[in-house]
Amino acid sequence: MPLRYVLPILLLVASPALAADRTIYLTFDDGPLNGTSNILDVVQAEQVPVTLFMVGMHAEANAANRALLQRAKSMPLVTIGNHSYSHAYNHYRHFYGDTEGVVADMFRANAVLGLKPAVRARLPGRDVFRLPDYSKDDNSLGLAEAGREDPDYEFVAASGFWLYGWDHEWVHESSGKPVQSVDHLVSEIDHLFAYGHFAKPNKLILLMHDEMFQDAFDGKAKLTALITALRLRHYAFGTIADYD
Numbered sequence: 227m228p229l230r231y232v233l234p235i236l237l238l239v240a241s242p243a244l245a246a247d248r249t250i251y252l253t254f255d256d257g258p259l260n261g262t263s264n265i266l267d268v269v270q271a272e273q274v275p276v277t278l279f280m281v282g283m284h285a286e287a288n289a290a291n292r293a294l295l296q297r298a299k300s301m302p303l304v305t306i307g308n309h310s311y312s313h314a315y316n317h318y319r320h321f322y323g324d325t326e327g328v329v330a331d332m333f334r335a336n337a338v339l340g341l342k343p344a345v346r347a348r349l350p351g352r353d354v355f356r357l358p359d360y361s362k363d364d365n366s367l368g369l370a371e372a373g374r375e376d377p378d379y380e381f382v383a384a385s386g387f388w389l390y391g392w393d394h395e396w397v398h399e400s401s402g403k404p405v406q407s408v409d410h411l412v413s414e415i416d417h418l419f420a421y422g423h424f425a426k427p428n429k430l431i432l433l434m435h436d437e438m439f440q441d442a443f444d445g446k447a448k449l450t451a452l453i454t455a456l457r458l459r460h461y462a463f464g465t466i467a468d469y470d
C-alpha cells in the first residue's frame with residue numbers, strides 16, 4: 227500500500243472517536259463460591275453484562291450455592307458458562323488427554339447447571355479458544371502437550387461447546403486476594419488497548435475469579451471501582467453472545 231494511504235489509516239485507528247469500539251468482557255471463573263453473591267449485587271447495581279463460568283461440583287455443593295446458581299440464572303445480564311464439573315480436580319495433566327473423560331465431565335456440568343447447546347464454556351486451567359470462526363491454543367503449553375490435548379478441545383467443541391479463553395487476568399493470590407490494585411489493573415488495560423494483541427481486535431476478555439470478591443477482600447467495593455473507572459474511560463461492556 228502506498229505510504230500516503232497508510233498514514234491517514236493510522237490516524238483513524240488512533241482516533242478517540244473510536245473509543246466506544248473498545249469492548250471489555252467481564253468473566254468470572256470457578257463459582258458459585260464465596261464472592262459470587264457480591265458479584266451479582268454489583269451486576270444488579272451497575273447494570274453490566276457478565277459471564278460466570280461455573281463449576282458443576284461447586285454449584286451442587288450446598289443449598290447456598292444452588293441458590294446462587296438460581297439467582298444468577300434469573301438475571302438477564304448474566305450469562306452462565308460451563309467451566310467443567312470437576313475443574314479437573316486441579317490435576318490438568320491427568321485430566322487432559324482422556325478425551326472421553328473430558329467431554330463427559332463437561333456434559334455432567336451442563337446437567338447440573340441446566341445448560342443446553344450451544345454452551346459457552348471455558349476449560350479448566352486452559353486458555354483455549356474454539357469458536358466457529360476463531361481458534362487459539364494455550365501459549366503456556368509446550369508443543370507436545372498442546373498436541374496431546376488438541377483432540378480434547380476439538381471433541382468438546384464438536385459436542386456443542388463454544389470455548390473461550392481470555393486476554394488478560396486480574397490475578398489473585400492463593401488465598402483469593404486480588405494482586406493488582408484497581409488503578410494498576412486499569413492502567414494495564416489502557417496499555418493493552420494501546421499496544422496489545424487480543425484474540426479479537428478491540429475486544430478484551432478479562433478473567434477474574436469469584437473468590438476474589440468475597441467480603442474479606444472488599445470485593446463489592448473493588449468490583450464497583452473497576453467498573454466505574456472503566457466507564458469513565460469510555461470502555462464498553464460486552465455480552466459474551468456478541469463476542470463472535
Ligand SMILES: [Zn+2]
Pocket residue numbers: 255256309313350351
Ligand atoms: Zn477455573
